[in-house]
Amino acid sequence: MKHGGRFFSAFLCAIFLLPSLGLASHSSGQIYFSPEEIIGFSKKVEKVMAAKGARVALVARVGRPREKLPEGISWTHTGIAVYSLITTADGRQLPGYAMYNLYQRSKEPDKSDLIMDYPVDFFGAVEVLEAGIVIPTPELQKRILQVMSSETYKKIHNPHYSVIANPYTLDYQNCTEHTLDIVFAAIYHTDDIKQIKANEKAYFEAQRVNVNPIKLAFGSIFAADVTVSDHPGQPVTATFESISRFLQKFGAVSESFTVTPTN
Amino acid sequence: MRKYIYVIFSFVLTGISVHSHAGEQASTQSVQHSGQASAHSAQAVFSGLIASGQAASAVSAVPLALSASAGVVSGEAANALLDIANTPIGTPLPITEETYSSAGPPPDEALKGDNKSDTKP
Numbered sequence: 001m002k003h004g005g006r007f008f009s010a011f012l013c014a015i016f017l018l019p020s021l022g023l024a025s026h027s028s029g030q031i032y033f034s035p036e037e038i039i040g041f042s043k044k045v046e047k048v049m050a051a052k053g054a055r056v057a058l059v060a061r062v063g064r065p066r067e068k069l070p071e072g073i074s075w076t077h078t079g080i081a082v083y084s085l086i087t088t089a090d091g092r093q094l095p096g097y098a099m100y101n102l103y104q105r106s107k108e109p110d111k112s113d114l115i116m117d118y119p120v121d122f123f124g125a126v127e128v129l130e131a132g133i134v135i136p137t138p139e140l141q142k143r144i145l146q147v148m149s150s151e152t153y154k155k156i157h158n159p160h161y162s163v164i165a166n167p168y169t170l171d172y173q174n175c176t177e178h179t180l181d182i183v184f185a186a187i188y189h190t191d192d193i194k195q196i197k198a199n200e201k202a203y204f205e206a207q208r209v210n211v212n213p214i215k216l217a218f219g220s221i222f223a224a225d226v227t228v229s230d231h232p233g234q235p236v237t238a239t240f241e242s243i244s245r246f247l248q249k250f251g252a253v254s255e256s257f258t259v260t261p262t263n
Numbered sequence: 264m265r266k267y268i269y270v271i272f273s274f275v276l277t278g279i280s281v282h283s284h285a286g287e288q289a290s291t292q293s294v295q296h297s298g299q300a301s302a303h304s305a306q307a308v309f310s311g312l313i314a315s316g317q318a319a320s321a322v323s324a325v326p327l328a329l330s331a332s333a334g335v336v337s338g339e340a341a342n343a344l345l346d347i348a349n350t351p352i353g354t355p356l357p358i359t360e361e362t363y364s365s366a367g368p369p370p371d372e373a374l375k376g377d378n379k380s381d382t383k384p
Binding site for chain 1: 309317324347357362372
């Protein structure tokens with residue numbers, strides 16, 4: 001009985017603990033809300049940003065239930081919304097937002113691509129209908145726009161992906177680190193990634209990843225998109241919250257808020 | 264000795280658990296969930312909306328602030344859009360009531376004539 005209890009404990013550990021990190025829990029592109037709900041919410045996000053005159057905004061989504069996220073992390077993906085002239089397949093031109101993202105590949109999760117999509121695509125498979133939004137100051141918006149429309153946007157992309165990429169190193173990059181790198185490239189008018197990293201090290205405080213090191217070590221063994229090799233000590237990564245705090249600290253935010261279907 | 268066996272057993276089970284989840288993979292939901300949300304069934308839903316005329320298939324986007332200098336604004340709405348492009352940041356902006364998606368048009372539409380959007384995912 002005693003041994004049975006231990007086996008049971010081991011079984012529970014295996015079944016619940018590691019997946020609870022989200023290290024290997026995957027979506028199959030499943031949608032959790034009706035198309036009408038997603039369309040309505042996406043349009044609301046667009047209208048709120050447009051009403052505030054945002055040409056550029058950092059936008060975060062919640063890809064899995066909040067209770068399954070590590071402590072201190074509330075958002076699972078960050079992209080950049082750019083007010084654009086959108087041309088449709090039938091040739092019409094519409095004013096709206098385009099979303100610029102670093103997405104990991106579905107078949108090679110340790111690799112990423114830069115992909116532009118639109119708000120309904122961005123929020124298409126979220127598990128919580130909520131958007132985190134940071135609207136930078138006009139000057140920073142202008143500079144981010146310059147970066148987004150230059151070769152720098154692609155140049156600072158590192159396709160080697162890790163979900164907990166260390167933002168202070170050049171080894172791996174995730175969606176939030178790419179966003180952070182764009183912000184720093186914009187602030188300092190540079191496409192020199194080493195200079196960007198030096199400035200991030202000096203001024204940006206990354207989020208500690210509060211996950212048991214043993215779990216992380218095992219995650220790095222079994223999940224291609226998790227590595228701890230770029231973390232000499234306690235793992236840290238860039239998050240929507242930490243980028244937001246950095247921008248607030250240095251007076252680079254016009255407004256930050258969340259949008260839900262009801263607020 | 265038994266203690267080690269239990270530890271090893273736990274690790275093996277852990278590996279099985281992780282591996283079984285990895286098999287479901289389409290986009291990783293984790294500390295950073297950077298998978299493309301529009302993949303697979305979600306994309307299929309929006310393709311259906313496009314097919315039924317409830318959403319438009321978007322084929323390109325150019326930042327409106329740059330549209331004026333790039334000369335990409337055309338048609339009846341050109342003047343209004345050029346005005347928007349030149350308004351100071353922070354001025355409220357118009358948003359289309361239409362829904363647009365990166366999903367391509369239905370195959371039968373894409374097969375008609377010289378529709379360049381047929382390369383969309």
